[in-house]
Amino acid sequence: MRWLKQIYNWAEFRLQLQAPVEEAVLHPVPRNTASWWYVFGSAAFTLLLLQIVTGILLAIVYVPSGANAWNNLQMINHDLPLGWFLRGMHFWGSNFMVAVVLIHMAQVFLFGAYKFPRELTWIIGVFLLLMTLGMAFTGQVMRFDQDAYWGLGIGASIVSRVPLVGAPLVHLLLGGPIIAGATLSRFFALHVFVIPGTLLILVALHVWMVLKLGINDWPMPGRPVRRATYMADYHKLSHEDGFPFFPAAFWKDLIFSGAVLAAVAVCAAVFGPYGPTGIPDPTIIQTVPKPDFYFLWLYAVLAYLPPELETPFILTVPLLAIAVLVALPFFAGEGEKSWHRRPVAVLVLTTVAVAFGVFTHLGTFTPWSPIMDAWSSDTVPDKFLHDLSPVERQGAVVFQAKQCRNCHSLDHVGGQRGPALDDVATRLTEDQLIRQVLQGGGNMPAYGKNLSPAETTALVKFLVTLHPHGQLPATNAAGPPTARLNPPSAKQ
């Protein structure tokens, strides 16, 4: 092994890297930072390296052409030996990376690590999060399937809402007038050159500052951060009750990173790559576009915003959110780090996490969307058809044929856009049902133009039968029995 040592010495004499590397890895860190809570940053870095390696491996085969990308991905999936596995690693790696970056950020926030002197580390971290999400979105476009195509449509529709420069922004985003080959080319450049390049520079600065400023000490209640004393306190802590970062704290990072990589590999092997879904042919409109999991919450928020609020929300809230994150270390740069003394921070984090979880969950089954084929694929359950008169049964046919089922469920099957109608007769009288069907309202379209009087009568007669056994339908207490009211045909 002497020759190995000689080669090392020969190289080291020229590189002179040993001293700075030793300084970096052997710097003392407080003993209490060697925690399993501190492994997410290094795991995010490991995942970034994985994405770069798998990304390069895919890039040597991938064709960023609107006409060929989809077929090319099919070839990688099915014809190239283990191509499916590489695509799986890259896809699952991206999912894990977004998740780990978010967990890392939550942990840093909860541990008050953004406070003095690590403000800039946090701010760069905020932009690293944006870059990660940028990679996720542009990566989704690389799949160039139906989801990618209509996802770009959503992107273009969002930027079109910017006042004055909306149209130029749409053209810039798409690289032309429509979503096409030029769009894929520019997203490819963003995905493999622009964003990763920026990401790497920012990661280098981020890690550099972690090395120079030291790992955030474990937050202790009653030990607030003071600008005047923190550096001396930290120095004392790391030197008197510390140990070298390597290997004392590093082994946990190493093990966790290994576990994360293994998890990515297992997911890739078991679940395989995702997509490409349908071919990116916009004339095939039988599609239900959906973003990957990291944007499902946004997909849900965009469905629930009131129409009037949407443009102001889209134009201001993301910028405000970024501004708040960037400003955070400036208005909370000192003080308590411990979550025991920061109830507002804990509350904010919990609220954001719960909101993220709830919206993401809603995004998985999109209760706001009509189920396009419910009217033709889900029959009216038998139990609602027993003992019905012919006109009521005809109403059930109208109910299906007029696509009511796309938005209203019966027996938990059907759309969830409108209320379930299993017991609608207990909530609305026959008169109210007629009015609701004909005039709509409360987010329901009016069907007056598309129902003949006979169809309306039949439909409402059927709806009136929808009440639980033993519970009477709603009646107008002030008027005559609804059954004796004139049928709607007489009123029109």
Place this chain on the structure above:
Amino acid sequence: MTNLVKEEEKITQDDPRAVSRRWMLLKLGVFINAVVGVAVAVPVVRYLLGPVKRKGAYNSWISLGSVDQFPMGETRLATYENPDHDPWDGDTAKIPCWVRHVDPTTFQVFAINCAHLGCPVRWFPQSGLFMCPCHGGVYYADGSRASGPPERGMFEYKYRIVGNELQISAGEMPTLSTEAKNVFRVLNNEKGCGPCAG
């Protein structure tokens, strides 16, 4: 290095002229690079802004085929090839739209893209509604807003009939700032929506 810097400071004190020439040359270097930088950046900006064209510049009259393909009283899907397209666009050069034949002389041609966020709306002749699969936008047969998150009716293309051919003015993806036609709001007010104004 530190010694060199100290020496430099000493020279500055001894003979300011010698150093000012050094600094002058450095400034000259910065200036030359700034000029070249701008000279290079301007074409780059123009290059990057290449796809940006003024309003309507991408549009042209496109044939959707014979009027006879669109029976009166019905709404049918039509497709055309976008006038501005490249060989490497593949299927994405094809654009669908909905054609509604209202009466012998009147058509309505709607963009496929929902006015909310651009997803493909589907026509349901049975209920006379357009429904969007993404966020649940719903429109009436005349394209006016029925329910859901869209803040307006569907995007409508200008059309004309030349001989027996239906033509529309199209060429770019309709969005709130690149819509093909701006008159829909007025149309909406005139005709109203649903049976309440019908």
